[in-house]
Amino acid sequence: xxxxxxxxxKSITDKYIKYDDYGPxxxxxxxxxxxxxxxxxEYLKTLVKYNMNPTPANTxxxxxxxxxxxxxxxxxxxxxxxxxxxxxxxxxxxxxxxxKKDEAYVFVPGRGNEPxxxxxxxxxxxxxxEVYKISAKSGDTTNTLKPGNVYQLxxxxxxxxxxxxxxxxxxxxxxxxxxxWKEGPIxxxxxxxxxxxxxxxxxxxxDTYTESVRQRAxxxxxxxxKEDLDFTPLFAAATNLKIYYVKFKMGTDGIPIWEILKDDVxxxxxxxxxxxxxxxxxxxxxxxxxxxxxK
Numbered sequence: 505x506x507x508x509x510x511x512x513x514k515s516i517t518d519k520y521i522k523y524d525d526y527g528p529x530x531x532x533x534x535x536x537x538x539x540x541x542x543x544x545x546e547y548l549k550t551l552v553k554y555n556m557n558p559t560p561a562n563t564x565x566x567x568x569x570x571x572x573x574x575x576x577x578x579x580x581x582x583x584x585x586x587x588x589x590x591x592x593x594x595x596x597x598x599x600x601x602x603x604k605k606d607e608a609y610v611f612v613p614g615r616g617n618e619p620x621x622x623x624x625x626x627x628x629x630x631x632x633x634e635v636y637k638i639s640a641k642s643g644d645t646t647n648t649l650k651p652g653n654v655y656q657l658x659x660x661x662x663x664x665x666x667x668x669x670x671x672x673x674x675x676x677x678x679x680x681x682x683x684x685w686k687e688g689p690i691x692x693x694x695x696x697x698x699x700x701x702x703x704x705x706x707x708x709x710x711d712t713y714t715e716s717v718r719q720r721a722x723x724x725x726x727x728x729x730k731e732d733l734d735f736t737p738l739f740a741a742a743t744n745l746k747i748y749y750v751k752f753k754m755g756t757d758g759i760p761i762w763e764i765l766k767d768d769v770x771x772x773x774x775x776x777x778x779x780x781x782x783x784x785x786x787x788x789x790x791x792x793x794x795x796x797x798x799k
Contacts, residue, residue: 506539506577508548508586510612513537520626523608527593548586556591563759570758577756578690583642587752588612588622591640591684594762595625595750601636601764603627641751641765647698650795651780652678652758654735657742660789664741672699673735676725680738685784686713687792696728699700714732715786722782722794729779739778739796 510517513533521529534540534548550637554562592610596603607627622640626633636690654678658664679695680688690713696704703724711717729735749765784791 506544506581507587507786508577508581510591511614512585513589514614517612517614520609523592523605523610523625526610527552530589530593541576541646543573543576547576550580551586551590551621551760552593555590555597557597559745567758572756574758583753584755588640590760591638591750591752592625594752594760595636595638598658598762600750601625601748603636620785630704636748638748638750642753643751649736650793652681652793654738654742654796655681658738668738668741671738672696672736673733676733677735677738680794684755685791686718688793689718689725693721693724701728701732701733719784719786722780725794726780726782730777734777736776736778736794737778 506512513530515536516526530552534545536550537545540548547569552564554566582719589612592612595601595635596605596608603625604627606630609626609628611626612623613621621637623638625636625638627636629679655674658668658674659706675695677691679692682688683691690707690711693704693707694709694711697707706724707717707721715745751763751765753761755761778796780794781797782794
């Protein structure tokens with residue numbers, strides 16, 4: 505099954521592309537992609553051309569192409585994946601955000617799991633630069649952040665990093681992020697012992713990895729997050745970063761439907777206390793790092 509995410513079109517990722525050049529670059533990348541069949545290429549290029557310039561002629565062309573070729577690519581992968589490729593074109597061209605074409609540059613990350621971010625559009629006028637971070641959606645829900653996502657988002661924002669970098673809570677998620685799922689909880693509890701957290705006093709400096717020690721460390725961190733440390737401010741700060749949620753889906757006639765999701769309804773919130781949760785158990789072969797959930 506095709507996954508038409510930006511990473512499938514490598515020539516458009518990990519570089520700033522002038523807005524006027526982005527659409528043509530996508531078309532070139534489609535043409536050169538050897539994994540796509542001729543009819544699939546034709547359909548995708550028609551979609552790109554419509555979003556670049558939704559004239560009556562391009563609208564008619566897309567409707568006809570959709571009717572003939574819609575079965576060549578599952579609609580789900582257009583909605584879920586290719587919308588991330590089309591997004592920068594539509595956001596600017598349809599005026600979803602106040603961005604002028606001649607001032608815009610598009611950046612699409614090559615890594616497919618950037619927290620809350622699928623692409624960004626930068627505008628530069630003189631010495632003033634503004635960056636619009638955008639999360640692409642095919643439905644009405646938003647991302648669930650993990651501790652590693654919170655750590656990365658906080659660290660990348662200078663003001664937030666300055667505010668939180670010396671807190672015990674930030675240090676804990678840093679340890680969990682920079683260590684493996686096995687070693688992270690143990691190292692975090694060892695750190696909390698130096699902070700005189702009572703629930704961490706059981707661990708010894710010389711303790712090395714065993715399944716039972718790792719699981720006890722995870723259980724301790726869950727309990728500590730319920731009663732001793734409050735990770736809610738970190739979570740709230742990360743999720744309240746200015747991210748624009750852009751929703752995309754194909755209409756029944758093949759014409760794309762775009763909209764900006766309203767922040768107050770769709771932005772993740774931290775109204776309840778955020779605490780750790782563990783899905784692991786002693787003997788689990790492929791475990792998960794600790795996650796977050798509201799209390």
